[in-house]
Amino acid sequence: MTTTLIETPRTSVAVAASMRGGTKTYGHGDAEVRALDGIDVDVATGEFTAIMGPSGSGKSTLLHTLAGLDRLTAGQSWIGDQELSRLSEDKITQVRRDKIGFVFQAFNLIPSLSARENITLPLDISGRRVEQAWFDEVIGILGLGDRLTHLPAELSGGQQQRVAVARALVARPELIFADEPSGNLDSRSGGELLAFMRRAVTDFGQTIAMVTHDPTAASFADRVLFLADGRIVDEMRDPTAELVLDRMKQMGH
Secondary structure, rough: OOOOOOOOOOOOOOOEEEEEEEEEEOOOOOOOEEEEEEEEEEOOOOOOOEEEOOOOOHOOOOOOOOOOOOOOOOOEEEOOOOEEHOOOOHHHHHHHHHHHEEEEOOOOOOOOOOHHHHHHHHHHHOOOOOHHHHHHHHHHHOOOOOOOOOOOOHHHHHHHHHHHHHHHHOOOOOOOOOEEEOOOOOOOHHHHHHHHHHHHHHHOOHHHHEEEEOOHHHHHHHEEEEEHHHHHHHHEEEOOOHHHHHHHHHHOO
16 A cells, blocks of 8 residues: 555555644744654554654654654544544543554563563553463464563563563554664564564554664565655655665665
């Protein structure tokens, strides 16, 4: 699917998240910074979308406003058919809890909880039961079976990040937002993590939107969106690391 720049919130393709006229400004007057400048975008269900651009282009702001972690200054955004700009903070929190998984560069694990407790925390908070077969499958694929009783401090960086990914997946969210998920990992651990995220989309129908600065990471995606100065300036289907790197060089990255 190519990005459809239209005024209506829905397209013929199933959409997990979308934005129309998305604008985000910080500050006022001469100090105003326009982080997003009227973005129209769809994140298609069952696809892996990467978001790239130079530093300060608006990548993380786009991710955070799509996910409801931050509010737009103007425009509209949706998770599924729910328009976030119309919801109260409590309702947005509920939508995030019920429909979204998050994977951040900082693992955001709770130090006093075991790996298992960290993984099941979103389900525990929402009062939902763990699907044991799905839990076992995710844990097996991520190689965490012998680490579930360990505290985060007893795990390597790669293991902590895999725990964070398991936490996002075990709750079976409609959409996972990932912000530089391999940024703190060595190349081998990062490659394994990205390969699993790719498999989650291909084999399990997961939807992922990921911010990255790494052309190799972006090559795992179905589609790459390129941002510059708060606008989507290009997109690429079926990316390779070489093609992405060439495009970033053209942008002066």
